[in-house]
Amino acid sequence: MKALVLNAFGTYPQPTELQLPALEAGEVQVEVLAAGLNRRDYYITKGLYPGVSFPVVLGSDVCGLLNGQEVLINPNINWGNDEQVQGADYHILGMPSWGGLAEYVQVQKDRIYPKPGHLSSTEAAALPLAGLTAYRALFVRGRLQAGERILINGIGGGVASMTCLFALAAGAEVWVTSSSPAKLSEAQNWGVKGIANYKEEHWAKSLLKETGGFDLIIDSAGGKGFADLAKLTKPAARMVFYGGTKGKIDGLSPQILFWRQVTLMGSTMGSDADFEAMLAFVTKHKIRPIIDQVYPAKAVADAFDTLEKSSQLGKLVVAIKGGFD
Amino acid sequence: MKALVLNAFGTYPQPTELQLPALEAGEVQVEVLAAGLNRRDYYITKGLYPGVSFPVVLGSDVCGLLNGQEVLINPNINWGNDEQVQGADYHILGMPSWGGLAEYVQVQKDRIYPKPGHLSSTEAAALPLAGLTAYRALFVRGRLQAGERILINGIGGGVASMTCLFALAAGAEVWVTSSSPAKLSEAQNWGVKGIANYKEEHWAKSLLKETGGFDLIIDSAGGKGFADLAKLTKPAARMVFYGGTKGKIDGLSPQILFWRQVTLMGSTMGSDADFEAMLAFVTKHKIRPIIDQVYPAKAVADAFDTLEKSSQLGKLVVAIKGGFD
Numbered sequence: 001m002k003a004l005v006l007n008a009f010g011t012y013p014q015p016t017e018l019q020l021p022a023l024e025a026g027e028v029q030v031e032v033l034a035a036g037l038n039r040r041d042y043y044i045t046k047g048l049y050p051g052v053s054f055p056v057v058l059g060s061d062v063c064g065l066l067n068g069q070e071v072l073i074n075p076n077i078n079w080g081n082d083e084q085v086q087g088a089d090y091h092i093l094g095m096p097s098w099g100g101l102a103e104y105v106q107v108q109k110d111r112i113y114p115k116p117g118h119l120s121s122t123e124a125a126a127l128p129l130a131g132l133t134a135y136r137a138l139f140v141r142g143r144l145q146a147g148e149r150i151l152i153n154g155i156g157g158g159v160a161s162m163t164c165l166f167a168l169a170a171g172a173e174v175w176v177t178s179s180s181p182a183k184l185s186e187a188q189n190w191g192v193k194g195i196a197n198y199k200e201e202h203w204a205k206s207l208l209k210e211t212g213g214f215d216l217i218i219d220s221a222g223g224k225g226f227a228d229l230a231k232l233t234k235p236a237a238r239m240v241f242y243g244g245t246k247g248k249i250d251g252l253s254p255q256i257l258f259w260r261q262v263t264l265m266g267s268t269m270g271s272d273a274d275f276e277a278m279l280a281f282v283t284k285h286k287i288r289p290i291i292d293q294v295y296p297a298k299a300v301a302d303a304f305d306t307l308e309k310s311s312q313l314g315k316l317v318v319a320i321k322g323g324f325d
Numbered sequence: 326m327k328a329l330v331l332n333a334f335g336t337y338p339q340p341t342e343l344q345l346p347a348l349e350a351g352e353v354q355v356e357v358l359a360a361g362l363n364r365r366d367y368y369i370t371k372g373l374y375p376g377v378s379f380p381v382v383l384g385s386d387v388c389g390l391l392n393g394q395e396v397l398i399n400p401n402i403n404w405g406n407d408e409q410v411q412g413a414d415y416h417i418l419g420m421p422s423w424g425g426l427a428e429y430v431q432v433q434k435d436r437i438y439p440k441p442g443h444l445s446s447t448e449a450a451a452l453p454l455a456g457l458t459a460y461r462a463l464f465v466r467g468r469l470q471a472g473e474r475i476l477i478n479g480i481g482g483g484v485a486s487m488t489c490l491f492a493l494a495a496g497a498e499v500w501v502t503s504s505s506p507a508k509l510s511e512a513q514n515w516g517v518k519g520i521a522n523y524k525e526e527h528w529a530k531s532l533l534k535e536t537g538g539f540d541l542i543i544d545s546a547g548g549k550g551f552a553d554l555a556k557l558t559k560p561a562a563r564m565v566f567y568g569g570t571k572g573k574i575d576g577l578s579p580q581i582l583f584w585r586q587v588t589l590m591g592s593t594m595g596s597d598a599d600f601e602a603m604l605a606f607v608t609k610h611k612i613r614p615i616i617d618q619v620y621p622a623k624a625v626a627d628a629f630d631t632l633e634k635s636s637q638l639g640k641l642v643v644a645i646k647g648g649f650d
Contacts (some may be wrong), residue, residue: 028555085561085586141586222579236410254547254569254579258591261410261466266583 003102009047034125035100036061059100065122126289126315135278136270146171169285290314297323328427334372359450361386384425388449414564451614453639460603461595471496615639622648
């Protein structure tokens with residue numbers, strides 16, 4: 001089959017002929033229609049994940065065909081029995097096990113779900129990992145309630161845009177930040193209540209004055225900016241973070257957080273139960289992932305360039321079927 | 326009456342004759358037997374709390390006599406209706422309202438509780454604020470369960486020593502840290518499972534290797550050391566902090582926390598329900614607060630010197646009745 005194969009760090013996956021291994025017990029082979037990309041894929045090409053062995057086929061998000069039906073794949077492998085945290089054997093489709101950037105992918109049969117009917121195959125391929133991460137951060141960890149005021153920091157990424165759509169569907173008052181006026185403007189079209197550009201001086205102070213603070217704050221940046229976010233909490237607020245693209249958290253005031261009885265929660269991915277709840281939520285609210293661009297498989301390098309620049313708003317998807325020609 | 330009166334920042338309370346105002350509706354006058362000190366009292370003398378007007382009588386922790394019965398005072402004033410967080414009008418006995426470092430103190434009648442029978446008046450005076458803070462941090466916020474492994478960072482303070490006794494009574498495996506070998510040695514007499522000196526190089530790494538990590542970590546220091554504590558979390562662990570004596574939190578890795586799905590919780594004081602639950606817990610388990618030293622009222626300056634040096638292990642109590650002579 002044709003696959004986008006990563007053979008070395010510092011390179012991007014290349015179209016290559018590859019032989020899949022024999023199916024293992026319980027596995028099925030899915031013909032891939034489209035595969036979503038995640039920041040994780042980019043980090044793996046840079047050697048920032050442990051345990052990579054070459055050649056490897058990346059791609060955690062797959063919409064494909066099984067027995068003539070369009071299906072989605074749950075990217076969780078071995079979450080384990082504890083809803084609170086993944087087990088030691090947990091990993092995600094697409095490294096170490098070969099993923100969706102190939103004409104076929106092999107997964108355990110219980111990873112297969114019908115594609116939500118309101119989504120195209122491209123939209124469905126944008127959903128799994130980002131939707132799972134957003135759902136757990138927002139509802140399972142963050143316990144978002146209708147009517148609450150929520151701030152989503154850095155609206156550009158796939159998870160952040162999904163978080164925004166989910167929060168809007170749940171009846172929250174949503175505010176978003178970005179350094180990009182274009183992204184902020186686009187988010188206003190989705191129905192957010194307010195925006196803030198974190199490159200502007202005193203943005204956090206102004207936002208606090210304007211809103212009175214937030215019940216829930218969702219972040220994936222960390223770094224120095226996290227301390228500004230903490231100042232935007234209402235009493236008994238929650239902060240959930242699922243990333244740390246800006247590095248270690250510095251200058252965080254314990255006094256603000258303990259006096260306000262704030263709860264901060266790390267969150268990553270989600271359990272199988274979270275995945276099913278996410279699919280049900282997306283289906284019920286007919287949510288369509290925000291897609292920045294679809295790249296044919298042969299142009300996957302362009303997609304990785306976009307991930308490198310973080311210039312996208314929403315998800316990047318690779319068209320696999322027909323995309324190698 | 327005689328009272329220990331604070332008249333200016335940078336000084337300590339001085340024995341002074343003082344006239345109490347007339348009782349307000351619903352208030353009772355309690356004759357003070359003994360009053361516990363808290364770090365808060367020291368901070369107020371240094372001008373580190375807003376809203377101080379002179380003269381003021383400090384002292385949040387009171388055991389006294391009312392109608393011939395020994396009673397304890399709940400130091401909460403106006404917590405409000407939300408169990409999750411204190412309301413905007415919340416304050417604590419002993420600034421702005423006059424507190425227990427005086428022969429008499431006036432409080433609303435519903436603040437009065439019978440003294441637990443197993444405690445002396447000195448021990449009872451050591452209980453309220455530290456016991457309330459410890460109880461909420463450990464059980465309400467931290468949700469400690471029997472059999473869990475818990476780390477209490479900085480065992481010297483009144484809240485920390487109380488937290489340690491409560492955790493032991495609840496059937497947890499307790500580890501404590503300090504920079505003082507003497508305090509660590511004393512904590513071993515209480516029944517802790519292990520100790521660590523955080524002045525030693527690689528103490529956190531060694532402790533992680535020795536224990537495999539903790540289910541719950543309780544801190545009141547913040548600062549740079551908080552990031553070391555975070556590395557000691559088990560998957561799905563909780564960290565509760567009720568202070569920040571070492572200042573802002575720096576160098577905290579979001580990756581460790583989100584990958585392990587850790588929850589961090591700020592906690593301060595406790596609700597009236599927490600206070601009652603704390604009294605019931607202390608009574609049931611016959612817990613006796615660790616008292617470092619009892620000072621007669623006339624020697625209160627020595628007690629404040631000890632607070633300044635943080636050399637105590639456990640609570641400092643001021644003997645009021647008879648202590649002025």
